[in-house]
Amino acid sequence: xxxxxxVEKTVTGLxxxxxxxxxxxxxxxxxxxxxxxxxxxxIGVEDCVAxxxxxxxxxxxxxxxxxxxxxxSPGLDRPLKKLADFDRFAGQEAHIRLRVALNxxxxxxxxxxxxxxxxxxxxxxxxxxxxxxxxxxxEPGNIDKARLEPKFD
Numbered sequence: 001x002x003x004x005x006x007v008e009k010t011v012t013g014l015x016x017x018x019x020x021x022x023x024x025x026x027x028x029x030x031x032x033x034x035x036x037x038x039x040x041x042x043i044g045v046e047d048c049v050a051x052x053x054x055x056x057x058x059x060x061x062x063x064x065x066x067x068x069x070x071x072x073s074p075g076l077d078r079p080l081k082k083l084a085d086f087d088r089f090a091g092q093e094a095h096i097r098l099r100v101a102l103n104x105x106x107x108x109x110x111x112x113x114x115x116x117x118x119x120x121x122x123x124x125x126x127x128x129x130x131x132x133x134x135x136x137x138x139e140p141g142n143i144d145k146a147r148l149e150p151k152f153d
Contacts, residue, residue, distance in 0.1 A: 003030075003064065004021055006059075006064075014050060016036050019035050020074065020081060027064075029066070029069075030068070030069050031070045032051065032071045033071075033072060048071045056069060080094060080096075090113060090114040094148050096120070098144055109124070110123050110136075119140070120138045120139075
C-alpha cells in the first residue's frame, strides 16, 4: 500500500476526510490536511492530535521512514481536490488555475456553481471591478490548482 492510501485509510477510519497530503523532498516531513464534514466549527487541535497519534502508530508499524509528521486543518483557503469538493462548496468564491490555457487564460476567479455534465462550472468575477463576466465550464483534468477564496467582512 502506498503512503497516500495508507494515510487516507487511517484518516477516514477515524471519521475525517483527507483533504491533502504533502511530502517534502525525500519524504522527511509528511503534512496531512484533514477536514470533517459533520463538524460545523471546523477542525480543532484535539482533532489534529487524535489523527497525529493514530498516524504515528500506523507509520511506525508500516515502517515508514520520516522525520516529522504535521497534521492540520486545510485552512480558510482550502484546496479543492476532488469533484465532490466543487459541489460541496458551490456558492463560495474560488481561484482556479488551469494546466493548459482556455481562451488564452489560465487563471479564473469566481463563484463555484458545482459540477454539471462532468465539468466544473464557475460564474466568473473580475477581481478588480467585482463585476460578473459570465460562466465557464472547466475540465477537471485541466485544473492544476483550485482554492477557496476566503471573504473577510
